[in-house]
Amino acid sequence: MLTLLTHPGGNGMFSYGMFCSKAAYLLQMSGETWQREDFFNFASMPHGKLPVLRDGDALIADSEGIRRFLEDRGADFDPGLSTEQKADSRLLIRWLDEALWAHVVTARWYEEAGWQHLCTSVLAMAPKPIADQIRARMLQGLDFIGITRFSKAERLVRLNQDLAALQTRLGDHPFLFGAEVTAADCSAAPMIEALSRAPADPEVVAAARAYPALLAYAERVAAALPLERPAVAA
Ligand SMILES: N[C@@H](CCC(=O)N[C@@H](CS)C(=O)NCC(=O)O)C(=O)O
Numbered sequence: 001m002l003t004l005l006t007h008p009g010g011n012g013m014f015s016y017g018m019f020c021s022k023a024a025y026l027l028q029m030s031g032e033t034w035q036r037e038d039f040f041n042f043a044s045m046p047h048g049k050l051p052v053l054r055d056g057d058a059l060i061a062d063s064e065g066i067r068r069f070l071e072d073r074g075a076d077f078d079p080g081l082s083t084e085q086k087a088d089s090r091l092l093i094r095w096l097d098e099a100l101w102a103h104v105v106t107a108r109w110y111e112e113a114g115w116q117h118l119c120t121s122v123l124a125m126a127p128k129p130i131a132d133q134i135r136a137r138m139l140q141g142l143d144f145i146g147i148t149r150f151s152k153a154e155r156l157v158r159l160n161q162d163l164a165a166l167q168t169r170l171g172d173h174p175f176l177f178g179a180e181v182t183a184a185d186c187s188a189a190p191m192i193e194a195l196s197r198a199p200a201d202p203e204v205v206a207a208a209r210a211y212p213a214l215l216a217y218a219e220r221v222a223a224a225l226p227l228e229r230p231a232v233a234a
Contacts, residue, residue, distance in 0.1 A: 002032055003054040004066075005039035008122075013193055014227040015051075016122055018104060019063040019097070021190035021227070023051040026067050028225040029186065030075035036228075063097070067183065077183035085177055089184045092169075092176065096187040102147045103159050103204065104194045109138040110148050111201035118199045156207055159195075163211050170217055181224045189221035
């Protein structure tokens with residue numbers, strides 16, 4: 001059976017790692033039989049990150065690597081989409097996975113209130129020097145991509161622009177590309193969930209919660225692709 005190696009979940013999220021939730025959604029869509037294994041030694045993994053899919057002795061790293069693996073086995077994550085829609089979906093996924101993701105990471109690791117929350121929840125069992133070391137590495141990455149060089153007010157403006165655009169793009173459709181769930185929803189829903197609940201900076205959470213259509217949409221994706229979600233408060 002396929003095993004998805006994941007970061008643990010909590011506060012109603014399948015995993016605190018958005019890409020772990022994305023991979024779980026893709027697995028649900030694929031119809032494969034799979035199980036979850038929370039995995040703590042992720043530094044030993046091919047990219048030093050999770051998710052990783054284990055198939056016998058093979059390790060498939062990266063949510064997009066997992067998507068390709070499942071497609072090679074026959075999964076179709078964009079059923080009924082035109083070539084143009086598939087191209088739009090690809091671009092949307094890249095923005096979700098790389099740009100909207102940066103807002104989540106900033107809200108959790110850079111903003112002081114988010115960091116304090118992480119320390120008392122997800123990282124509660126981690127020795128302080130290790131937690132600080134992980135944070136320093138995260139902040140270095142955020143500085144390099146530049147998001148933390150904006151002021152918080154500027155970041156919130158940019159986040160609002162992006163969430164408003166996503167809400168407009170969704171319109172009255174149940175899912176991003178119409179009536180059926182597709183690959184783009186597997187990326188979008190976990191990001192919206194992570195932005196709109198702890199552990200994250202409360203101002204970012206409030207900003208995300210000001211888009212009720214997006215919150216309802218993330219719940220629709222969750223209902224379409226059911227996953228077990230630990231309730232442990234973050
Ligand atoms: N491009 C990767 C990103 C995966 C990723 O960033 N995973 C994070 C958690 S959401 C991680 O494991 N980070 C651990 C680290 O960077 O040390 C994917 O799509 O799977």
